[in-house]
Amino acid sequence: MIIICGTPGTGKTILAKGLARYGFKVIHLSELVIREKLYLKYDEKRNSYIIDPEKLLKKLVDLQRTSDKPIIVEGVGAEIIPKEFVDVCIVLICEPKELQRRLEAKGYPPEKIEENLEAERLNIIWGEALDNYGQEKVVVFDTTNISEEKLISDAIKELKKRGLLKGDH
Ligand SMILES: Nc1ncnc2c1ncn2[C@@H]1O[C@H](COP(=O)(O)OP(=O)(O)O)[C@@H](O)[C@H]1O
Ligand SMILES: [Mg+2]
Numbered sequence: 001m002i003i004i005c006g007t008p009g010t011g012k013t014i015l016a017k018g019l020a021r022y023g024f025k026v027i028h029l030s031e032l033v034i035r036e037k038l039y040l041k042y043d044e045k046r047n048s049y050i051i052d053p054e055k056l057l058k059k060l061v062d063l064q065r066t067s068d069k070p071i072i073v074e075g076v077g078a079e080i081i082p083k084e085f086v087d088v089c090i091v092l093i094c095e096p097k098e099l100q101r102r103l104e105a106k107g108y109p110p111e112k113i114e115e116n117l118e119a120e121r122l123n124i125i126w127g128e129a130l131d132n133y134g135q136e137k138v139v140v141f142d143t144t145n146i147s148e149e150k151l152i153s154d155a156i157k158e159l160k161k162r163g164l165l166k167g168d169h
Contacts, residue, residue, distance in 0.1 A: 006092035018152035
């Protein structure tokens, strides 16, 4: 499977939607977790579900089995899916100034924005991806100054290069 990781606002959902046009089955993690109840409990303080990693992995493996192309999972952290299930981990990054602008436009509260900017400054997700998947399975795209279409076409090129998408597109 192909996973797309990155701090909120870096462009994961946009990229995943773009890749869906090429026939990939795209899974938006948060929707799947809620719909299939793949959580341990609800965290009141953080306002989010705590994922049950075993249930999630079982579900993703099931979904992969019925798909002829690798499935794409977006919005997942770089720590939850074990390396042997991952063909490539796409990490999206963005300069903090631009990320701030995007998160403000999304209406994030100031403390959430600061938390995410700090994570991005420290390259936390990128670091986790390298830790868990190794350099050969990690591809990084900086979305700060490129268009959404360019991001999608760069990702398609990379997936073709890795044999994860065949034919002319
Ligand atoms: N090259 C780019 N790729 C993706 N998003 C971009 C790009 N340039 C600007 N954006 C903007 O950044 C935001 C990314 O939002 P989204 O895809 O929801 O991020 P995420 O799912 O990572 O939280 C959108 O408002 C989008 O218009
Ligand atoms: Mg998103």
